Amino acid sequence: MKTAIIRFLGTNCDMDCKYACDAVGAKSEFVWYEETTLKGFDIVILPGGFSYGDYLRSGVLAKFSPIMQAVKEFAKYGGKIIGICNGFQILTESHLLPGTLLKNKNLRFIHKEVYLKKEESNCFFTQKVEKNILKLPIAHGDGNYFCSNDELKTLEDNSMIVLRYSSKYANTNEEFNPNGSIKNIAGICNKNGNIFGLMPHPERAVGDLGIEGEEIFRSFI
Amino acid sequence: MKYTVIVKPKKAILDPQGKAIKKVAENYLNKEIKNIRVGKYFEIETETDDKDMIEKLAKNILSNDVIEDYEVKES
Numbered sequence A: 001m002k003t004a005i006i007r008f009l010g011t012n013c014d015m016d017c018k019y020a021c022d023a024v025g026a027k028s029e030f031v032w033y034e035e036t037t038l039k040g041f042d043i044v045i046l047p048g049g050f051s052y053g054d055y056l057r058s059g060v061l062a063k064f065s066p067i068m069q070a071v072k073e074f075a076k077y078g079g080k081i082i083g084i085c086n087g088f089q090i091l092t093e094s095h096l097l098p099g100t101l102l103k104n105k106n107l108r109f110i111h112k113e114v115y116l117k118k119e120e121s122n123c124f125f126t127q128k129v130e131k132n133i134l135k136l137p138i139a140h141g142d143g144n145y146f147c148s149n150d151e152l153k154t155l156e157d158n159s160m161i162v163l164r165y166s167s168k169y170a171n172t173n174e175e176f177n178p179n180g181s182i183k184n185i186a187g188i189c190n191k192n193g194n195i196f197g198l199m200p201h202p203e204r205a206v207g208d209l210g211i212e213g214e215e216i217f218r219s220f221i
Numbered sequence B: 001m002k003y004t005v006i007v008k009p010k011k012a013i014l015d016p017q018g019k020a021i022k023k024v025a026e027n028y029l030n031k032e033i034k035n036i037r038v039g040k041y042f043e044i045e046t047e048t049d050d051k052d053m054i055e056k057l058a059k060n061i062l063s064n065d066v067i068e069d070y071e072v073k074e075s
Helices: A016-024 A065-078 A086-093 A148-158 A214-220 B016-028 B051-061
Strands: A002-007 A027-032 A042-048 A079-083 A100-101 A110-118 A131-140 A142-146 A161-168 A185-191 A195-198 B002-009 B040-045 B068-074
Touching: A002 A016, A016 A214, A042 A065, A042 A086, A065 A079, A079 A086, A086 A100, A100 A161, A148 B068, A161 A195, A195 B002, A214 B068, B002 B051, B016 B068, B051 B068
Parallel strands: A002 A027, A002 A042, A042 A079, A079 A195
Antiparallel strands: A100 A142, A110 A131, A110 A161, A161 A185, A185 A195, B002 B040, B002 B068
8 A cells, every 4th residue: 555645834744654654664655735636545644733834723724735635536535544633633624524623722732642542433544453542642732622512423423433532541531631622532533434533643653752653554554 | 895804713612712811801900801702803805896705715714614603894
């Protein structure tokens, strides 16, 4: 399988994603945001960073770039897409995933390691994850996931919630929620499971940096 | 033509920025303030009169309908 790592103006986790792909032995290539096709690729990564300087709302301006039209087409035919951090924000703004990401409840940029409980879902990217609890870093200012009650019901009824912030022992109480996200949501997928958005950074926990990110990057091989 | 677009957080949405400002404002004024909510304000100039285009812009780019409402005014 071949992975496209999209680079927008302001993307800054592109090299980390490349490092993670290399570490697990997955083929990958950078794709510039002005490109119009994703021909030949099986997986797309929308990496983290600050596309368009987070102007207006995080992720909104990137959705109008040429490559995002190709990403939408790619999604339509079942292409596998993972949006990490700012990539997740781009996916919600593009309506490829429901809801949106608000400013963190405490208004601070949060940078720390968190525990995540893997929920039962048909998300392509977590099928090879063996652990039920993952420890991954987060680093965001706008990571407070929010959606309407109807959307939340859709997420729950269709097992679209993939990761929740939790304790080391899978307790998903409010006290283990770093940013105020609804129902401790850290990552969701679409109904078909081919589009995955998450705030934590698996690419920063691979190789010399850790092992738990590899659980997710294993699906890229 | 000149238009103004105002984007506001929906009533049901918590606005932590507004809350932080309210707290500081109350300390500064030494008075109670009922509520402060933070929105965005845009001034847009066009050659021709095209309110529909501005509506489209406000709906699809300037606001996010999950969390915000918008208002378009001709000025």
